[in-house]
Amino acid sequence: MIIIGSGAGGGTLAHTLAGSGKNILLLERGDFLPRETDNWDPRPVFVDGKYISTDTWYDGDGKPFQPQVHYFVGGATKLYGAALYRLRPADFGEIRHVDGISPAWPLDYGDFEPWYSRAEHLYQVHGNGGEDPTEGPRSEPYPWPAVSHEPRIAQIHDDLAKGGYQPFHAPCGILLNEANRPLSTCIRCTWCDGYPCMVHAKADADVIAVRPLLDRPNVTLVTGAEVTRLETDPSGRTVTGVVVTRDGNREVYTGDIVAVSAGAANSAKILLNSASDQHPNGLANGSDQVGRNYMFHNCKAVVALCAEPNDTVFQKTLGINDFYSATKDYAYPMGNIQMIGKSNAEAMRGEKPKLTKLSPEWTLSDVAKHAVDFWLTTEDLPKPENRVTTDAGGHVHLAYETTNDDEAFRLYGELRKILNHTGMAEHHVLHKNFYMDMDIPVAGCAHQAGTCRFGTDPATSVLDANCKAHELDNLYVVDTSFFPSIGAVNPALTAMANALRVGDHLKERLA
Numbered sequence: 072m073i074i075i076g077s078g079a080g081g082g083t084l085a086h087t088l089a090g091s092g093k094n095i096l097l098l099e100r101g102d103f104l105p106r107e108t109d110n111w112d113p114r115p116v117f118v119d120g121k122y123i124s125t126d127t128w129y130d131g132d133g134k135p136f137q138p139q140v141h142y143f144v145g146g147a148t149k150l151y152g153a154a155l156y157r158l159r160p161a162d163f164g165e166i167r168h169v170d171g172i173s174p175a176w177p178l179d180y181g182d183f184e185p186w187y188s189r190a191e192h193l194y195q196v197h198g199n200g201g202e203d204p205t206e207g208p209r210s211e212p213y214p215w216p217a218v219s220h221e222p223r224i225a226q227i228h229d230d231l232a233k234g235g236y237q238p239f240h241a242p243c244g245i246l247l248n249e250a251n252r253p254l255s256t257c258i259r260c261t262w263c264d265g266y267p268c269m270v271h272a273k274a275d276a277d278v279i280a281v282r283p284l285l286d287r288p289n290v291t292l293v294t295g296a297e298v299t300r301l302e303t304d305p306s307g308r309t310v311t312g313v314v315v316t317r318d319g320n321r322e323v324y325t326g327d328i329v330a331v332s333a334g335a336a337n338s339a340k341i342l343l344n345s346a347s348d349q350h351p352n353g354l355a356n357g358s359d360q361v362g363r364n365y366m367f368h369n370c371k372a373v374v375a376l377c378a379e380p381n382d383t384v385f386q387k388t389l390g391i392n393d394f395y396s397a398t399k400d401y402a403y404p405m406g407n408i409q410m411i412g413k414s415n416a417e418a419m420r421g422e423k424p425k426l427t428k429l430s431p432e433w434t435l436s437d438v439a440k441h442a443v444d445f446w447l448t449t450e451d452l453p454k455p456e457n458r459v460t461t462d463a464g465g466h467v468h469l470a471y472e473t474t475n476d477d478e479a480f481r482l483y484g485e486l487r488k489i490l491n492h493t494g495m496a497e498h499h500v501l502h503k504n505f506y507m508d509m510d511i512p513v514a515g516c517a518h519q520a521g522t523c524r525f526g527t528d529p530a531t532s533v534l535d536a537n538c539k540a541h542e543l544d545n546l547y548v549v550d551t552s553f554f555p556s557i558g559a560v561n562p563a564l565t566a567m568a569n570a571l572r573v574g575d576h577l578k579e580r581l582a
């Protein structure tokens with residue numbers, strides 16, 4: 072069995088299959104992310120983009136950009152914020168949005184629930200079930216208690232609760248043992264969201280899923296192995312060769328089953344670049360759906376500045392889903408509000424002109440010290456025209472236009488009300504409310520999903536309910552590509568749970 076890519080999807084799939092004793096070859100284009108002091112330094116991480124790939128992709132107008140993708144063992148999870156949310160039950164059904172319909176999945180929340188529980192155990196998710204009213208039923212409690220709020224966040228929590236909101240402890244995958252801090256792997260530092268973890272205490276796919284397999288005789292990890300193409304037998308039904316570029320050389324690997332888990336854009340790239348006489352539009356692309364329906368959330372980072380300093384270290388502990396579904400004042404869902412990693416002056420340097428205008432008397436350090444940082448997520452819709460294509464040279468072209476901007480705008484409005492409510496506006500550095508917002512441009516493809524959606528109809532989907540390509544007998548896609556819709560919570564736990572689900576199917580198939 073060959074797995075291409077070692078991130079949330081591929082790494083988790085390898086982990087669950089390893090115990091079967093079957094030979095597993097994990098092909099990863101990156102290497103292990105180096106442990107070095109730069110891991111926790113905002114300048115190399117945020118300003119210099121040290122861990123971002125040097126790829127060039129092209130937008131819908133053919134303009135080149137550097138995508139914020141990360142090629143390492145563990146994939147994007149090496150840098151992720153480890154906010155490990157389940158999709159809400161409603162996300163598996165059809166939802167009416169201001170710009171159209173978010174389609175139903177072929178499986179419902181109940182089908183996914185057992186694998187969500189298993190994924191939460193594997194990735195050591197910390198949380199408190201029952202606090203978030205939008206959460207689905209769970210067969211097991213979170214394996215770890217929620218990460219506690221620091222005083223400033225606890226105060227925001229209490230103010231919100233008093234105001235009738237329903238804030239909850241955000242689910243989080245870090246190896247933190249608050250009951251025994253001296254023995255805790257995680258030191259609860261400020262460098263979590265968007266940084267690699269220098270002490271390997273983040274529950275990423277490298278540390279949790281791949282690294283523990285390296286001693287197993289039936290698992291082989293080949294790094295620096297970029298898969299460029301898949302070849303099939305003359306019938307076109309079976310992948311017979313996985314073509315790799317490694318150290319500038321062409322290598323071909325064979326396996327009875329091939330799982331593509333290269334991330335939504337790169338998985339589509341591999342399939343599209345594998346066109347052949349049998350699959351003239353790209354492998355498994357008779358439906359013309361490969362690469363389409365790319366989603367990455369309509370996101371906004373918002374910094375609220377208060378006169379009162381915010382000395383929170385680990386800030387990502389609070390979530391608000393009061394606007395996740397339609398409300399009495401607005402007929403459409405708006406999305407999720409959560410905290411993000413604490414601002415620091417170095418990382419804010421790129422925003423300096425805006426910030427200086429906002430508070431001319433303050434240095435960036437002052438601004439960072441007083442900032443309270445939020446992340447707003449609105450669902451974007453799977454539009455066929457939002458798509459990955461490749462050109463004659465095999466390069467990725469990513470055409471994307473946002474959807475549900477009105478919902479995102481209203482969610483921002485709700486955040487402003489929340490800030491007023493929590494008394495933050497009173498202490499504001501300016502006399503009127505001021506919030507600095509940063510829209511995330513197309514290059515910020517952290518939450519990329521779609522491109523090979525699963526479904527029951529081969530005419531409108533690429534994969535069947537087991538994530539096997541409709542048109543092939545031994546090809547699976549097991550990363551965020553399979554999402555028919557993306558919901559408005561972070562996607563990694565769903566990719567992990569799905570990898571465990573597909574892993575169980577494959578164990579039966581291989582038995």
Ligand SMILES: Cc1cc2nc3c(=O)[nH]c(=O)nc-3n(C[C@H](O)[C@H](O)[C@H](O)COP(=O)(O)OP(=O)(O)OC[C@H]3O[C@@H](n4cnc5c(N)ncnc54)[C@H](O)[C@@H]3O)c2cc1C
Nearest residue numbers: 076078079080100142146147152153154298550551561563
């Ligand atoms: C800064 C940041 C913060 C994030 N925060 C969160 C969060 O808090 N919560 C959350 O749920 N999600 C978060 N995400 C998103 C989350 O990391 C992704 O949704 C998840 O990792 C996607 O899993 P995947 O398996 O689809 O892809 P990835 O995890 O990216 O794995 C793809 C793998 O394939 C490899 N690969 C690519 N092309 C090839 C090729 N041609 N040949 C061989 N190997 C290849 C890559 O190197 C990579 O290892 C964040 C992402 C980023 C970048």
Ligand code: SF4
Nearest residue numbers: 257258260263268272
């Ligand atoms: S908070 Fe914990 S998991 Fe996150 S970077 Fe710091 S030590 Fe690592």
